Amino acid sequence: xxxxxxxxxNFALTTSPTPGSAKSDPILIADKITRQFGGLTAVNVDHxxxxxxxxxxxxxxxxxxxxxxxxxxTGYDSPNSGTWSFNGKNLNGIPPHxxxxxxxxxxxxxxxxxxxxxxxxxxxxxxxxxxGESVLRSVFPWIWRAQEAEIRARATEILRNFxxxxxxxxxxxxxxxxxxxxxxxxxxxxxxxxxxxLDEPMAGVNPALKQSLLEHIKExxxxxxxxxxxxxxxxxxxxxxxxxxxxxxxxxxxxxTPASVMGNEQVIAAYLGAHHNEDLSANLEGA
Amino acid sequence: MDxxxxxxxxxxxxxGVNTIIFALAAIGLNMHFGYTGLLNFGQAGFLAIGAYxxxxxxxxxxxxxxxxxLIGIFxxxxxxxxxxxxxxxxxxxxxxxxxxAAAEIxxxxxxxxxxxxxxxxxxxxxxxxxKDFFALNPFKSGLDTPILRFNANDLWVVITGWTxxxxxxxxxWIMVNSPWGRLMRAIREDEDAVRxxxxxxxxxKMQSLIIGGVIGSTGGFVYALSRQSxxxxxxxxxxxxxxxxxxxxxxxxxxFSPIVGAMIxxxxxxxxxxxxxxxxxxxxxxxxxxxxxxxxxIRFMLMGLGLMALMIFRPQGxxxxxxxxxxxxxx
Numbered sequence: 017x018x019x020x021x022x023x024x025x026n027f028a029l030t031t032s033p034t035p036g037s038a039k040s041d042p043i044l045i046a047d048k049i050t051r052q053f054g055g056l057t058a059v060n061v062d063h064x065x066x067x068x069x070x071x072x073x074x075x076x077x078x079x080x081x082x083x084x085x086x087x088x089x090t091g092y093d094s095p096n097s098g099t100w101s102f103n104g105k106n107l108n109g110i111p112p113h114x115x116x117x118x119x120x121x122x123x124x125x126x127x128x129x130x131x132x133x134x135x136x137x138x139x140x141x142x143x144x145x146x147x148g149e150s151v152l153r154s155v156f157p158w159i160w161r162a163q164e165a166e167i168r169a170r171a172t173e174i175l176r177n178f179x180x181x182x183x184x185x186x187x188x189x190x191x192x193x194x195x196x197x198x199x200x201x202x203x204x205x206x207x208x209x210x211x212x213x214l215d216e217p218m219a220g221v222n223p224a225l226k227q228s229l230l231e232h233i234k235e236x237x238x239x240x241x242x243x244x245x246x247x248x249x250x251x252x253x254x255x256x257x258x259x260x261x262x263x264x265x266x267x268x269x270x271x272x273t274p275a276s277v278m279g280n281e282q283v284i285a286a287y288l289g290a291h292h293n294e295d296l297s298a299n300l301e302g303a
Numbered sequence: 304m305d306x307x308x309x310x311x312x313x314x315x316x317x318x319g320v321n322t323i324i325f326a327l328a329a330i331g332l333n334m335h336f337g338y339t340g341l342l343n344f345g346q347a348g349f350l351a352i353g354a355y356x357x358x359x360x361x362x363x364x365x366x367x368x369x370x371x372x373l374i375g376i377f378x379x380x381x382x383x384x385x386x387x388x389x390x391x392x393x394x395x396x397x398x399x400x401x402x403x404a405a406a407e408i409x410x411x412x413x414x415x416x417x418x419x420x421x422x423x424x425x426x427x428x429x430x431x432x433x434k435d436f437f438a439l440n441p442f443k444s445g446l447d448t449p450i451l452r453f454n455a456n457d458l459w460v461v462i463t464g465w466t467x468x469x470x471x472x473x474x475x476w477i478m479v480n481s482p483w484g485r486l487m488r489a490i491r492e493d494e495d496a497v498r499x500x501x502x503x504x505x506x507x508k509m510q511s512l513i514i515g516g517v518i519g520s521t522g523g524f525v526y527a528l529s530r531q532s533x534x535x536x537x538x539x540x541x542x543x544x545x546x547x548x549x550x551x552x553x554x555x556x557x558x559f560s561p562i563v564g565a566m567i568x569x570x571x572x573x574x575x576x577x578x579x580x581x582x583x584x585x586x587x588x589x590x591x592x593x594x595x596x597x598x599x600x601i602r603f604m605l606m607g608l609g610l611m612a613l614m615i616f617r618p619q620g621x622x623x624x625x626x627x628x629x630x631x632x633x634x
Contacts, residue, residue: 092495092498111498111503112498112499113498113500113501113502113503113504116498116499116500116501117501121499121500121501122499123499124495124496124499128493128495128496128499129496130488130489130492130493130496130497131492132488132491132492132627133488133489133492137485138489140482140485141482141486141489141497141500141502142500144501147482148481148482148483149482149483149486149502150483151483151510151514154477154478154481154482154483154484155474155477155478155481157477160481160482187627187630189630190630200496204499204500206500207501
């Protein structure tokens with residue numbers, strides 16, 4: 017069922033590092049997306065493409081509209097204007113659960129572990145097309161028991177990878193903040209997504225866990241999945257992303273490889289303020 | 304004091320008709336509130352619809368009782384859809400407001416003079432609408448033992464009622480332990496997370512509302528049949544809140560808690576009442592403190608005190624897990 021990995025392994029070298037640049041094999045294309053909250057324009061993205069099979073970072077200062085943009089793409093919020101498509105399918109007006117079924121699964125900035133479910137239950141919930149989730153068939157356990165066993169086996173495998181296996185019978189609420197982040201990502205994998213969108217996967221994760229999380233994300237790329245993530249941790253952005261998109265005040269202001277973006281004047285200005293290099297004393301003397 | 308009489312009255316109430324009615328109402332609420340996190344404050348409305356649906360078709364339209372049961376189930380599904388379609392997309396507290404209002408609308412319509420001809424206005428409906436049911440009663444005489452006493456009709460209601468409770472509880476036990484039940488508990492914890500995994504939360508909340516509502520309406524069947532009458536004011540908000548009391552006594556999201564909760568609820572009410580009544584009539588409680596006519600109110604006051612103590616010392620209820628309660632949804 018998985019689409020083959022992007023044929024263009026060198027896309028980062030061949031793609032123009034300009035905002036809204038065309039990719040050789042885009043999985044997600046957004047056009048003229050705006051979202052206003054009252055008078056404030058939170059998101060105003062003219063054109064954006066995400067390369068299939070890549071790890072793309074979405075960075076920007078606080079309030080840049082990254083999470084709002086995530087919410088728009090995944091159907092949790094509706095834009096005032098614009099269109100966007102995933103795998104060529106238009107996503108306008110598609111509710112979140114259908115977006116997830118199409119293969120685009122997200123996680124949340126404030127982790128949404130299901131606290132009074134056990135870790136293994138959290139995982140099993142993610143599996144698709146469960147016979148036992150139909151209200152009528154739920155009454156006849158022999159219909160769904162075999163499938164449930166398969167789901168649990170797969171969940172166990174992923175949990176082992178994420179080093180959460182010994183916690184499988186604990187309530188999710190008993191996990192640490194970092195473990196909850198891991199669980200949320202592992203649970204998203206149970207949906208077998210083609211593209212996974214991580215909202216600040218590193219927030220609150222301790223350095224030891226961080227390294228293993230990075231490995232998991234790289235592994236997703238190896239499996240041919242597309243990853244788009246929001247992050248403030250520049251080390252992580254540097255280490256794993258093929259491509260970086262920078263948002264500020266709702267707009268995409270820069271795109272490029274991690275190295276090229278970090279040296280970009282506009283990006284530095286967005287993070288530190290446009291006048292960070294000027295000598296303040298010069299202004300004072302003039303006054 | 305006649306302790307044997309107190310015991311007989313109390314035990315008969317503990318497994319009696321009222322316990323069955325409240326257990327069914329609370330089983331429905333357990334589906335809504337305990338497993339899915341839906342704050343339904345209109346459970347009395349479902350019971351009212353169940354009760355009127357067995358009485359009105361038989362009395363006013365001459366329809367057989369067995370078809371009236373089906374009409375009752377159909378009506379409660381319609382009521383659940385009417386409640387759910389506009390509100391289940393909204394935040395949980397909106398459902399609470401709408402359901403409490405909807406249950407009152409049902410009661411006010413039932414007691415309005417406009418439909419006097421069919422629904423009997425504020426007097427309700429009294430008549431032999433249950434005669435097909437009691438015709439099947441194999442007991443020619445009631446049960447009269449030192450510790451339990453039921454007349455023949457009540458005995459039949461109690462036996463069929465507990466059978467109904469057992470069947471519903473068994474089916475519910477299977478359902479809540481299935482992937483479907485897991486999905487319901489997940490919705491209770493965080494709807495948005497469940498949506499992000501590709502599940503149609505709205506559909507599942509609707510299923511929960513319908514199933515819990517239909518179970519509640521069967522409580523209405525028992526209420527109507529056991530009394531051979533339907534009084535609109537029996538289905539006020541107090542009924543809903545007593546059903547919540549029963550559920551919380553037992554502990555939410557446990558299959559057996561509505562049953563045990565209802566037993567404890569009626570045990571306490573009747574026990575307190577009997578003790579007070581005997582105490583007053585035997586001059587063990589002085590007249591200036593409690594008069595005979597005040598017993599009815601005072602039992603609820605003492606019941607309230609008992610509940611407060613329960614909430615302080617055992618907030619998770621009888622079956623609940625205190626650790627689990629501490630992990631409240633947004634821990």
